[in-house]
Amino acid sequence: MSWIILIVSGILEAVWATALGKSAGFTKLGPTIVFGVGLVLSMGGLALAMRDIPTGTAYAVWVGIGAALTVVVAMVSGAEAVSVVKVLLILGLVACVVGLKVVSDAGH
Template sequence: MSWIVLIASGILEAVWATALGRSAGFTKLWPSVVFGTALVASMGGLAFALRTIPVGAGYAVWVGIGAALTVLYAMTFGGEGFSLAKTLLVLGIVACVIGLKLLH
């Protein structure tokens, strides 16, 4: 159960990071609301998951999921340029996240 919560929290990290970028310094209401809600839920889920998952692995997985999804979202929908190198590096992050999960 902790791993499922950790993965969901990593997804929410990508949500709040994207919303933060769209909030224009918290001047836009709805992206700011999404940011705050997703941030609290993501941190709460991380805290829950770290009760049974070692902090090093748990935090690395959480950040890895959030970072990979944020980059992929930005390349797909946010106007950030696509490149093969960027895609391969994101896949490397995903491989490392899977590796950490397999070790625990």
């Protein structure tokens, strides 16, 4: 269950990061609210997941998921250019996240 919470929290990291960018320095109410709610839920989920998953692994997975999804959302929305190199680097991030999960399971 902790891994599911961690994955959802990583997704929420991408939500709050994207909303932060759209908030125009907290001058737009809607994105600012999404940022605040997403941030609290994301951090809360990370904290819960860290009860069962080592801090370093949990944090790396959380950041990896959030970073990868934030870039994907930006590319899909047209806010950021798509390139083969970026796609390969995102796939590398995803592979590292999966690797941390596999190594974490092997250690138990």
